[in-house]
Amino acid sequence: MKRLWPPTGVILALGLGFAHPVAAQEPTFQPATDAGLRATYAPVVEKTAPAVVNIYTERTVTRQMRSVFDDPFFRDFFGGVPGGARTRRESSLGSGVIVDQSGIVVTNNHVVENAGAIKVVLADRREYEAEILLTDPQTDLAILSIDAGAPLPALSFADSDTAAVGDIVLAIGNPFGVGQTVTSGIVSALSRTAASVSDYQFFIQTDAAINPGNSGGALVDVDGNLLGVNTAIYSRSGGSNGIGFAIPGNLVRQVVDSAVGGQMTVRRPWLGVEGRSVDSRLAAAVGLDRPIGAILEALYPGGPADLAGLKEGDVVLAIGGQDVLSAEALKYRPGTRRDGERVAVRYLRDGRERETQVRLALPPETPARETTTIGGSSPFTGATVANLSPALAEEIGFPPLTEGVVILETVRGSIASRYRLGRGVIILSVNGEPIERVRDLTAVLKTSAPGYLIQVTNRSGRVSTLRIGR
Known part of the structure; x- marks a missing residue:
């Protein structure tokens, strides 16, 4: 079965033209000089490779250990003794691109997500600790900053809207940790929407190889400009099958501008x-x-x-x-x-x-969010809820005109988590009372009732009913 694997590589695709037999009356394409036969992309690589970096991350992972006390009988008998937990450090690698001489680096969000420490290694092997300026899970992009004390090599953005199928491209990254690697290919397709690795499903497809460690690397054109950031492959095995996807440079530039401008989240214009x-x-x-x-x-x-x-x-x-x-x-x-x-x-x-x-305009923050964490003792205890507006819908990846009260997060182990009332759940009604605003929910939870009849839905529109006794 075909699977879309998370972006794992940086792709640079190049293609060399070649002559083939044609009818005598048709024009032939032949190199004018011997130099044409020795065409090389070395000048492009020399220009772009210094701006592509390796990114190393470390994160602490805690896993609950299974034990006899997971059985309710033994847990009650021994007074609720909890099972143990094991903590370990995990490291991973990815790639990134310097897009400003001051040390602004763009990479994939999944490369740095939940990382406790991030190290950026330049092509000349200098190493720097990185600070996250902004993460944008919707586009799977993250913007980092490093302080090298001097201007760094950086790539300029290409206008990705002018890319055409058949354009030669190069991909640079660090696949499998072997070191900086350049691969070549062409733009295979544009405006691809099948790669569901982000909410902005609009990718440049290339046949350049993408492998683990390449995520966040550069897809550059023959002028040495950044056409896109590599993010995913379509593969049965996890290795490259020649179907890779890159986030278009125009979308990357918009996220970079937001980070440099000091924004905590990316707000994008909409049509409404x-x-x-x-x-x-x-x-x-x-x-x-x-x-x-x-x-x-x-x-x-x-x-x-x-x-x-x-x-x-x-x-x-x-x-x-x-x-x-x-x-x-x-x-x-x-x-x-x-x-x-x-x-x-x-x-x-x-x-x-x-x-x-x-x-164009920014999605409005109407109604106000009224972000509230539910306390007390109800099926929603431990859930943080807010009023959906076009701005919040955009922020969390919901259809732009979605309305109602949405759960933003749920405390692990809380009553709400036990009933699977987690992030992205929209509350439609409680005990027959429609929930249109956060105040409607808090009001109905204050009333005494023998139990709860709750209707909820999610971003796909599927409605579920929960019957919960006190």
């Missing part, structure tokens, strides 16, 4: 819509000759799309001059731009193509 990809059935229904675009199913009142005159049922065909091939583009394309920027949106309505200018 929800939609779904047009399939062949929908394409025929709206008069398209092929499945393309995203049909709008809901608009946020007063949001950017609503103010620009877009309506439910419109099929968005292009944003900012870039074709929309799936619904993921409704989130990705605005997310790489700036707050307040105007962008052209081409759409289909009533069989006729139209265009409008949309002024």
Whole structure:
């Protein structure tokens, strides 16, 4: 069975052209000089490799040991004696890219997640302790800072929107810890959405090899600019099968700008819509000759799309001059731009193509979060809840127009955790009372009842009912 493995490599893809027999009347492609036969990417590697680093992390992992006291009978009989726990240190490695001479390093979030110590090793073997400036689990990116006391080699960003299938690319990283390695290939595909390693599923696909230790490395173009950050492979075995994915440079740059600007979280502009990809059935229904675009199913009142005159049922065909091939583009394309920027949106309505200018904005914090940790004695004790707003939905990776009260986290071992009322659960009702705001939940929990009838859902929309006695 095919599996998408977590990003484990840095990929640099290169390809060499070659001549082949053609009909006499057709033009042939031959090197003009002997130098053409000895084409090399060494100048590109010499320019870019010093800016690619190795990242070593250490984290403490505590695992509960199974014991006889895990059995409720023995636990009660011996007065609740707890089982033991074993603590050990785990180390891992990854790659990163210096994107500013001051020592700003970008890598994958999964490389540094929960790390107690992070060490960055430069290509010339100098070592520095790193500080995390910002983590963005939604894009699987993390921004680090090191202080080398002097300017460092850094890569400039390429405009990833101008990349084309067939472009030669190079990948640089540290696979399997063997040391800095360069691999070559081409851009195999663009706007890939099958790699579900982040909420922004919009990847550059390449055939360059990606292996463990390459995560966070650089995908560069032939001009030596950063086209993307390698993050995942599609593999049956965990090794490279020539299908790798990189986070586009335009999205990486947006996260870097947020970190350098001192933001604790990344806030991205939005259209204020929800939609779904047009399939062949929908394409025929709206008069398209092929499945393309995203049909709008809901608009946020007063949001950017609503103010620009877009309506439910419109099929968005292009944003900012870039074709929309799936619904993921409704989130990705605005997310790489700036707050307040105007962008052209081409759409289909009533069989006729139209265009409008949309002024992008940040998702609003309405209603206010009212973040509250539930105490007392109820099924929700130990859970931290908040009101969902477009801003919070964006932050935790929910559909942008999701409403209600969501559980942000649950204390391990608490009553809420026992009932699996954990992160991402949306509370719909308690004992027949609809829960629209945090205050509704706290009010109903203050009333005395013989038990609890709770309805909850999750980001996929599946509704569950819990019956809990006192």
